[in-house]
Amino acid sequence: MTNPDPQDVVVINNLHKAFGRRRILRGINLRVRCGESVAIMGGSGTGKSVLLKHIVGLIEPDLGAIQVLGQRIDELSSLDLDAVRLRIGYLFQGGALFDSMTVADNMDFVLRRHTDLRKAERTDRIMEALDWVSLQATANQYPAQLSGGQKKRVALARAIILEPEILLCDEPTTGLDPVSVRTVSNLLVRLQRRNMSVITITHDLLCAEIAADRAVFLHEGKVLAQGTLSDMRTHPHPMLKEFFH
Amino acid sequence: MPGLKPFTERLGDLSLFSGQFAWQVFKRPFEGRELIRQMDEIGTKSLVLVLVTGCAIGVVLSMQSRGTLARFGAEAVLPSMLALAVVKEIGPVITSLVLAGRLGAGIAAELGSMRVTEQIDALEVAALNPFRHLVVTRVLACIVMFPLLTVACNLVALGGGYLEALLSSELDYRLFVDQAFASLRLSDLIFSTAKTGVFGFIVAITGCNFGFKVRGGTREVGQAAMQAVVVSSLLVLVANVVLVRISLMLFG
Numbered sequence: 001m002t003n004p005d006p007q008d009v010v011v012i013n014n015l016h017k018a019f020g021r022r023r024i025l026r027g028i029n030l031r032v033r034c035g036e037s038v039a040i041m042g043g044s045g046t047g048k049s050v051l052l053k054h055i056v057g058l059i060e061p062d063l064g065a066i067q068v069l070g071q072r073i074d075e076l077s078s079l080d081l082d083a084v085r086l087r088i089g090y091l092f093q094g095g096a097l098f099d100s101m102t103v104a105d106n107m108d109f110v111l112r113r114h115t116d117l118r119k120a121e122r123t124d125r126i127m128e129a130l131d132w133v134s135l136q137a138t139a140n141q142y143p144a145q146l147s148g149g150q151k152k153r154v155a156l157a158r159a160i161i162l163e164p165e166i167l168l169c170d171e172p173t174t175g176l177d178p179v180s181v182r183t184v185s186n187l188l189v190r191l192q193r194r195n196m197s198v199i200t201i202t203h204d205l206l207c208a209e210i211a212a213d214r215a216v217f218l219h220e221g222k223v224l225a226q227g228t229l230s231d232m233r234t235h236p237h238p239m240l241k242e243f244f245h
Numbered sequence: 246m247p248g249l250k251p252f253t254e255r256l257g258d259l260s261l262f263s264g265q266f267a268w269q270v271f272k273r274p275f276e277g278r279e280l281i282r283q284m285d286e287i288g289t290k291s292l293v294l295v296l297v298t299g300c301a302i303g304v305v306l307s308m309q310s311r312g313t314l315a316r317f318g319a320e321a322v323l324p325s326m327l328a329l330a331v332v333k334e335i336g337p338v339i340t341s342l343v344l345a346g347r348l349g350a351g352i353a354a355e356l357g358s359m360r361v362t363e364q365i366d367a368l369e370v371a372a373l374n375p376f377r378h379l380v381v382t383r384v385l386a387c388i389v390m391f392p393l394l395t396v397a398c399n400l401v402a403l404g405g406g407y408l409e410a411l412l413s414s415e416l417d418y419r420l421f422v423d424q425a426f427a428s429l430r431l432s433d434l435i436f437s438t439a440k441t442g443v444f445g446f447i448v449a450i451t452g453c454n455f456g457f458k459v460r461g462g463t464r465e466v467g468q469a470a471m472q473a474v475v476v477s478s479l480l481v482l483v484a485n486v487v488l489v490r491i492s493l494m495l496f497g
Contacts, residue, residue: 056370082372096367099359110371113274 007033008067009166009197010055015064017050024050026221028064034165037188037198039212041232043243046218048201049093052168055199056088057081069165086114089159089196091169095151097143103130103154104139107161114162129157133187149180156187160196167191169200173207185210205229205244217243255476262454266384269377276382283386291347291394298343299398302335303327303405311413320414324421325428327406332429333437336399338485341391341444345477349452352383353473356456357466365457380457384449391445392438399438432496440488444481451477 010032017025024047032038040048053059054066057073066073071084097106107126111117117125130136133153143151152172159167169188173181181204188211192198202208208215209229216226217240225235233244306327314320356379359365368375403425410416455473459465 053366058366058369085370085372088370090367090370092363092367094362096363098364098367099362110373113373114371 005031005033009034009069010199011065011067012051012054013065015051015054015066016062017047017054017059018062024221025054025061028218028221028223030216030223032166032197032199034197035192035195037192037200037211037213039208039215039229040199040201040218041203041208041215041243042218042224043239047221048218049170051218052090052170052199052201055166055168056085056090086162087165089162089164089167091152091156091159091167091172093170093174095143095155097151097155097158099143102140102142103135103146106143106154107158110158110161125161129161130154133157134183149176149183152176152180152184153187156184160191164196166197166199169198169202171201171203173202173204178206181206182210258458259451259454259476262380262457263450265376266380266450269374269381270385272374272377276378279378279382280385283382284390287348287386287390288393291344291390292397294343294347295340295394295398296401298339299336299401300405302339302398303331303402303407304409306330306335306402307406307409311410321424323410324407324416324424327403328425328429329433331402331406332399333433334489336402337395337437337441337444338481340395340398341441341448341481342478344387344391344394344445345448345481346474348387349448349473349477350470352449352452353456353459354466354470356453357459357469358463360457360459361462361466376457380450380453383453384446387445387449388442389445391441391448395438395441430496432492436488436492436496440485440492443484443488447480447484448477451480 008031010030012028012030015025015028015030016023028047028051030051040051042048050059054061055068055073057076061074068084069087071080073081073084076084097103098109101109104123104126107129108122111122111125115122127136127139130139133156135150135153135157138146138150138154143154146154156169156172159169167188172184172188176184185207188198188200188207192211192213198211200207200211202212212229214226215229215232217224217232217235219239224237225232225240227235229244232240235241235244307323310326311320311323314323314326356365359379365375365379368378407416407418407421410421411418452473455469455476456466459469
């Protein structure tokens with residue numbers, strides 16, 4: 001593993017992963033610095049979600065090293081892994097809100113387990129988070145009663161309820177209308193201003209344009225190009241030309 | 246033999262899953278709130294089904310048996326026969342099979358959907374143990390609620406049997422109760438009720454295992470629910486044979 005910079009919150013070296021005979025990741029290298037917002041882009045099936053799940057330890061690599069917040073995530077015991085996970089927020093593609101709980105309970109569940117806050121303090125924190133995504137009125141509703149955009153915003157509020165240092169977003173704007181795309185993307189920008197590092201998987205150029213400092217383009221399990229969105233647009237590779245035009 | 250390997254693999258996986266349950270059940274923190282919620286879900290939502298089943302069993306058993314007993318001049322033993330049949334075998338087994346259909350499928354489908362919609366991953370990412378939260382609570386709830394629901398089923402079955410007998414031969418209820426309970430030993434009552442705790446474990450752990458291991462989409466969730474019912478029903482029937490054998494060895 002190359003020497004990590006103390007400013008790096010995520011360092012991935014030569015990451016390989018296969019499911020059966022299907023090789024998904026074929027030597028990914030990636031660095032994300034503290035407070036940076038990175039968009040991971042690429043066609044379907046190029047291993048973007050698999051890459052994100054490696055960062056939070058949901059999938060173990062076949063080969064390679066993953067360092068998150070100074071710790072080798074692929075070598076940690078489950079107890080130590082949980083300690084690192086508390087410093088990471090994860091916004092799942094479909095929101096992954098717990099169906100059997102109200103919106104407020106979805107967040108209270110996490111707070112109750114991981115903080116010593118009293119009920120009133122937890123309620124304040126929940127309402128503050130919901131206010132931040134402009135959805136205070138939904139506190140007592142169930143996920144099934146929310147629209148797609150509302151679910152994403154509630155899931156985002158839940159992902160940051162413990163004030164993590166890194167936020168991982170798996171396609172936060174997929175399936176949303178352009179107004180909701182702007183709303184969610186602007187929320188990601190506001191999180192970055194709080195010095196949170198944000199890694200976002202997206203196909204959405206508008207979202208990447210608003211929320212990301214830098215883009216990393218995956219193709220066939222490898223990093224094909226990385227840089228600003230302008231760099232990507234002028235890249236000579238046909239795959240990138242097709243994607244960005 | 247085709248199909249045998251996947252079946253034995255599945256049983257092996259189920260055994261490991263049960264071992265994981267035994268390991269996790271004593272670990273802190275206890276999910277008391279979720280356990281109570283699950284007991285309420287299982288109890289309240291299955292009660293009507295169990296009561297209707299029990300009543301139907303009692304009435305039908307009484308109707309079918311009386312004619313045969315009358316042919317041998319043994320109509321008077323109807324209460325004893327009903328009590329022995331319902332409490333020792335029919336009540337526990339039918340209750341467990343009915344619950345295997347309802348809960349086995351329900352648990353597998355619920356956990357399978359949670360897997361497909363990444364809710365289980367969300368628990369893991371939030372540093373919450375999904376096995377303890379989802380599996381341990383459901384299995385414990387079934388271990389507790391199966392015997393209670395079986396008692397309810399038995400009582401309603403005996404009540405149904407009595408009502409049928411009352412309508413046909415104006416049987417005095419005190420006589421019915423005296424005869425019914427005189428034929429039962431305490432060991433029969435305790436063992437036959439307690440064994441449904443084992444059936445509860447089988448149904449819940451099978452449902453959880455099939456649901457937890459779902460990969461893919463809604464089609465796989467449906468398959469998991471169906472397989473959970475089939476496997477848990479078969480295992481309940483096999484376990485019943487073993488437990489009856491053990492009870493005969495212990496209590497005669």
